[in-house]
Amino acid sequence: xxxxxxxxxxxxxxxxxxxxxxxxxxxxxxxxxxxxxxxxxxxxxxxxxxxxxxxxxxxxxxxxxxxxxxxxxxxxxxxxxxxxxxxxxxxxxxxxxxxxxxxxxxxxxxxxxxxxxxxxxxxxxxxxxxxxxxxxxxxxxxxxxxxxxxxxxxxxxxxxxxxxxxxxxxxxxxxxxxxxxxxxxxxxxxxxxxxxxxxxxxxxxxxxxxxxxxxxxxxxxxxxxxxxxxxxxxxxxxxxxxxxxxxxxxxxxxxxxxxxxxxxxxxxxxxxxxxxxxxxxxxxxxxxxxxxxxxxxxxxxxxxxxxxxxxxxxxxxxxxxxxxxxxxxxxxxxxxxxxxxxxxxxxxxxxxxxxxxxxxxxxxxxxxxxxxxxxxxxxxxxxxxxxxxxxxxxxxxxxxxxxxxxxxxxxxxxxxxxxxxxxxxxxxxxxxxxxxxxxxxxxxxxxxxxxxxxxxxxxxxxxxxxxxxxxxxxxxxxxxxxxxxxxxxxxxxxxxxxxxxxxxxxxxxxxxxxxxxxxxxxxxxxxxxxxxxxxxxxxxxxxxxxxxxxxxxxxxxxxxxxxxxxxxxxxxxxxxxxxxxxxxxxxxx
Numbered sequence: 001x002x003x004x005x006x007x008x009x010x011x012x013x014x015x016x017x018x019x020x021x022x023x024x025x026x027x028x029x030x031x032x033x034x035x036x037x038x039x040x041x042x043x044x045x046x047x048x049x050x051x052x053x054x055x056x057x058x059x060x061x062x063x064x065x066x067x068x069x070x071x072x073x074x075x076x077x078x079x080x081x082x083x084x085x086x087x088x089x090x091x092x093x094x095x096x097x098x099x100x101x102x103x104x105x106x107x108x109x110x111x112x113x114x115x116x117x118x119x120x121x122x123x124x125x126x127x128x129x130x131x132x133x134x135x136x137x138x139x140x141x142x143x144x145x146x147x148x149x150x151x152x153x154x155x156x157x158x159x160x161x162x163x164x165x166x167x168x169x170x171x172x173x174x175x176x177x178x179x180x181x182x183x184x185x186x187x188x189x190x191x192x193x194x195x196x197x198x199x200x201x202x203x204x205x206x207x208x209x210x211x212x213x214x215x216x217x218x219x220x221x222x223x224x225x226x227x228x229x230x231x232x233x234x235x236x237x238x239x240x241x242x243x244x245x246x247x248x249x250x251x252x253x254x255x256x257x258x259x260x261x262x263x264x265x266x267x268x269x270x271x272x273x274x275x276x277x278x279x280x281x282x283x284x285x286x287x288x289x290x291x292x293x294x295x296x297x298x299x300x301x302x303x304x305x306x307x308x309x310x311x312x313x314x315x316x317x318x319x320x321x322x323x324x325x326x327x328x329x330x331x332x333x334x335x336x337x338x339x340x341x342x343x344x345x346x347x348x349x350x351x352x353x354x355x356x357x358x359x360x361x362x363x364x365x366x367x368x369x370x371x372x373x374x375x376x377x378x379x380x381x382x383x384x385x386x387x388x389x390x391x392x393x394x395x396x397x398x399x400x401x402x403x404x405x406x407x408x409x410x411x412x413x414x415x416x417x418x419x420x421x422x423x424x425x426x427x428x429x430x431x432x433x434x435x436x437x438x439x440x441x442x443x444x445x446x447x448x449x450x451x452x453x454x455x456x457x458x459x460x461x462x463x464x465x466x467x468x469x470x471x472x473x474x475x476x477x478x479x480x481x482x483x484x485x486x487x488x489x490x491x492x493x494x495x496x497x498x499x500x501x502x503x504x505x506x507x508x509x510x511x512x513x514x515x516x517x518x519x520x521x522x523x524x525x526x527x528x529x530x531x532x533x534x535x536x537x538x539x540x541x542x543x544x545x546x547x548x549x550x551x552x553x554x555x556x557x558x559x560x561x562x563x564x565x566x567x568x569x570x571x572x573x574x575x576x577x578x579x580x581x582x583x584x585x586x587x588x589x
Contacts, residue, residue, distance in 0.1 A: 140160070
């Protein structure tokens with residue numbers, strides 16, 4: 001058997017062996033220290049820091065939505081809830097409070113409670129009850145302002161933390177509610193401008209990172225890493241909330257009086273395309289969207305595609321005038337029923353042979369005469385004129401859910417549709433699309449993109465220039481003839497009850513049969529009027545539309561609603577009264 005027998009070794013050899021073993025032990029210890037401190041050390045320290053580090057999200061406040069006059073339509077209120085873990089907060093008899101100058105002050109729990117109560121503006125007994133209650137969670141205070149929350153967190157009380165709560169409020173409620181929209185639980189836009197402008201309204205969240213011991217107390221002298229949130233931008237809509245309020249009341253009263261299903265009223269500034277009012281009946285209150293039916297949460301003014309009826313005759317007139325097929329006073333012999341290509345075209349009332357001017361054809365809304373003039377255009381030309389005025393295309397307004405309407409290409413038109421499109425049947429468009437047809441006429445023949453958002457204001461206080469220069473649809477000369485015809489509709493034609501005291505007014509009625517949703521045939525009517533004022537230089541266009549009114553459809557007039565809203569608009573924007581005589585073209589010869 002071999003081995004080391006120290007008992008028989010000489011002293012020197014035993015000493016050398018001991019030194020060797022001791023040196024080996026030192027090497028092992030040193031190696032372990034190197035491993036722990038150099039190799040494992042940073043990882044262990046990082047893991048410890050990770051366990052001690054708490055990251056708190058700091059939400060960004062969502063931007064405000066304002067009306068054209070700076071009135072708040074939507075605002076976010078950012079508050080905090082102060083919460084505690086009583087199992088931690090009741091353990092500490094004393095703790096350190098970090099001062100703004102980085103010094104540390106040691107206080108007893110009672111002193112800390114008194115200081116916390118003072119910051120929160122609460123009775124010390126109520127704060128102590130929350131901190132010493134059962135369980136692992138307790139509310140200490142709610143609806144705390146951000147600056148107060150910051151002081152609470154800097155206090156460093158054991159077991160205390162905060163939770164951000166952001167509430168979206170709509171001070172005007174249902175006034176413009178469908179246009180404004182609302183937010184979901186994640187504070188993102190759902191419907192209206194809240195949805196389409198979500199990126200601008202939503203800010204960038206921040207964070208606050210700090211080290212906390214196992215006892216729930218902030219570690220003294222440990223750095224606090226603060227990344228402040230960047231709040232969302234405020235946006236200003238073109239909507240005038242005062243005018244919007246009047247429009248909503250006016251269209252709601254009309255729908256109630258006529259026992260209609262719903263109605264829409266739009267006011268647009270003709271020179272800019274700015275929407276000053278867009279009112280649908282049954283308006284949604286964004287503070288409580290769930291109280292409205294799903295079909296009432298959208299914006300029917302841009303989503304409902306309907307046959308426009310006779311308001312479309314202005315497009316037919318524009319094409320016929322521009323291509324020199326007719327003139328306003330062209331004399332026309334209009335039969336009781338127009339037979340053309342095997343189709344019988346009827347008017348809304350029975351009549352014998354009429355001797356009308358072309359102005360009179362529109363003044364008395366004759367389908368027969370409109371087809372006589374419009375049939376001078378080829379199928380493709382009829383289609384082109386509709387598309388030039390924006391029919392069959394989305395307007396591009398910054399609101400969600402817009403319909404482009406329905407306009408089949410001329411090769412898809414049957415023998416009858418090729419003529420019915422001339423008086424607004426066999427084609428579907430939204431109330432806004434119809435409004436923008438008349439915006440182009442009011443604007444000297446230049447069609448603009450409708451605007452719901454005011455341009456951004458630069459640092460120098462000036463607004464950004466209008467991005468849309470517009471598209472010329474008809475020549476200024478043709479446009480003036482068309483405006484004269486539309487004014488004559490009011491001064492000499494079928495709607496002489498359209499009056500705005502002090503102002504020259506022009507416009508056109510529209511009546512269209514609607515199809516039942518189950519495909520069972522025709523089901524009620526859509527009745528509308530769209531007009532402009534003052535006719536010497538139209539500043540505003542307004543459309544009034546009601547869906548499925550009850551009673552004698554031809555006895556229904558939208559004049560009272562139009563008159564009141566147009567008068568309110570002209571007064572609100574200080575439009576000078578007319579000083580020139582109204583145009584009154586002969587209707588018959």
